[in-house]
Amino acid sequence: MLKFIRPELAQLVAYAPHPEGASAPDTLPDFAPVATLDQLNANESPYDLPLVLKQKLAWAYQQELATNRYPDSGHAALKQAIADYVRQSSGAAITAEQISVGNGSDELIRSLLIATCLGGQGAILVADPTFVMYRILAETLGIPVVAVGRSETTFAMDLTAAQSALVQTQAPPIRVVFVVHPNSPTANLLTEAEITWLRQLPEHILVVIDEAYFEFSQHTLVSELAQHPNWVILRTFSKALRLASHRVGYAIAAAPLTVILEKVRLPYNLPAASQAAALVALQHREQLLSVIPSMLTARSQILATLAHHPQLQVWPSAANFVYLRLRPEALVSQTSADGALARLTELLKRQGTLVRQISGGLRVTIGTPEENQRFLERLAIALAHL
Numbered sequence: 001m002l003k004f005i006r007p008e009l010a011q012l013v014a015y016a017p018h019p020e021g022a023s024a025p026d027t028l029p030d031f032a033p034v035a036t037l038d039q040l041n042a043n044e045s046p047y048d049l050p051l052v053l054k055q056k057l058a059w060a061y062q063q064e065l066a067t068n069r070y071p072d073s074g075h076a077a078l079k080q081a082i083a084d085y086v087r088q089s090s091g092a093a094i095t096a097e098q099i100s101v102g103n104g105s106d107e108l109i110r111s112l113l114i115a116t117c118l119g120g121q122g123a124i125l126v127a128d129p130t131f132v133m134y135r136i137l138a139e140t141l142g143i144p145v146v147a148v149g150r151s152e153t154t155f156a157m158d159l160t161a162a163q164s165a166l167v168q169t170q171a172p173p174i175r176v177v178f179v180v181h182p183n184s185p186t187a188n189l190l191t192e193a194e195i196t197w198l199r200q201l202p203e204h205i206l207v208v209i210d211e212a213y214f215e216f217s218q219h220t221l222v223s224e225l226a227q228h229p230n231w232v233i234l235r236t237f238s239k240a241l242r243l244a245s246h247r248v249g250y251a252i253a254a255a256p257l258t259v260i261l262e263k264v265r266l267p268y269n270l271p272a273a274s275q276a277a278a279l280v281a282l283q284h285r286e287q288l289l290s291v292i293p294s295m296l297t298a299r300s301q302i303l304a305t306l307a308h309h310p311q312l313q314v315w316p317s318a319a320n321f322v323y324l325r326l327r328p329e330a331l332v333s334q335t336s337a338d339g340a341l342a343r344l345t346e347l348l349k350r351q352g353t354l355v356r357q358i359s360g361g362l363r364v365t366i367g368t369p370e371e372n373q374r375f376l377e378r379l380a381i382a383l384a385h386l
């Protein structure tokens with residue numbers, strides 16, 4: 001249609017963070033209209049910043065932040081604060097030179113793709129189901145995506161398929177392997193076998209380890225970065241640190257790689273207000289992270305309750321969400337798993353709880369105690385109407 005556009009973009013659909021259910025299911029029971037929706041569909045923190053911290057930010061906005069000036073393009077103060085946080089939480093000797101800051105980790109993913117694969121020079125490897133943004137961003141850049149599968153019982157990566165994809169993929173070869181630790185949407189940590197496989201990948205392959213849920217999992221591979229100049233770890237302020245609205249992510253890697261990321265990104269990629277918010281969040285991280293133990297307790301209780309539903313299959317979680325599927329026996333009155341899941345999603349939504357239908361299952365974020373309670377009650381009702 002537009003003759004100046006790269007043809008491969010014509011096939012792509014713009015990313016919708018909250019896609020509508022696959023099909024509007026028919027014959028749904030009537031529920032009383034709901035005033036507010038519990039948003040358990042995006043893995044955000046259910047907790048806003050405490051008011052005193054918002055006031056602190058408002059004060060900074062009034063007194064310190066000149067809106068007519070460009071933000072700090074080098075993010076010096078923020079990189080230093082992030083390096084201190086990473087050092088403190090991992091024990092690894094990380095310096096500010098090893099940090100690069102992005103407009104969300106999504107920007108860093110795109111920068112990594114630009115730096116490695118653009119112009120027909122490389123393809124990426126992912127293990128589905130996984131975070132969709134690797135594929136989406138690669139596709140918009142014309143970068144081929146090679147996908148391998150996972151075990152249906154444990155969601156462990158098919159390492160045999162991954163290894164043969166690495167050997168066999170040519171023109172262009174695989175330049176980047178993306179893994180999530182723990183994975184989204186399936187919530188499982190990397191296994192020892194997977195980590196062992198990543199350790200032996202040759203230095204001409206970049207290994208991206210996305211630790212978006214680190215604060216919930218408390219598992220990190222930061223301490224191994226020193227031995228692996230081809231590894232980069234991604235983190236975000238969008239989840240445990242409660243700043244999804246501000247779009248702040250960061251990469252941790254050997255300094256030569258962060259130098260490249262700095263070349264690729266937009267010069268003023270992070271607004272001053274976002275830099276200020278990220279600094280405040282780090283200064284007050286003990287307070288912000290103090291809710292995590294109770295969220296992990298809630299996660300155990302939710303998983304235990306879900307495990308009692310004969311229609312559901314659930315898995316352990318190392319993140320702030322749980323993943324569930326319908327057992328085949330639960331599908332008798334439905335033609336397909338996706339149809340049944342769409343109905344379940346809609347039944348929950350009409351009662352006031354949003355969840356994410358994804359990869360043949362539902363991903364449900366751990367919310368406040370009240371939201372979690374309502375989810376469990378509404379799910380029981382929804383399952384009864386399946």
Ligand SMILES: *Cc1c(COP(=O)(O)O)cnc(C)c1O
Binds near residue numbers: 104180
């Ligand atoms: C939420 C999430 C991110 C965060 O992305 P931002 O752009 O920083 O908001 C990154 N990776 C994974 C796997 C996620 O689930």
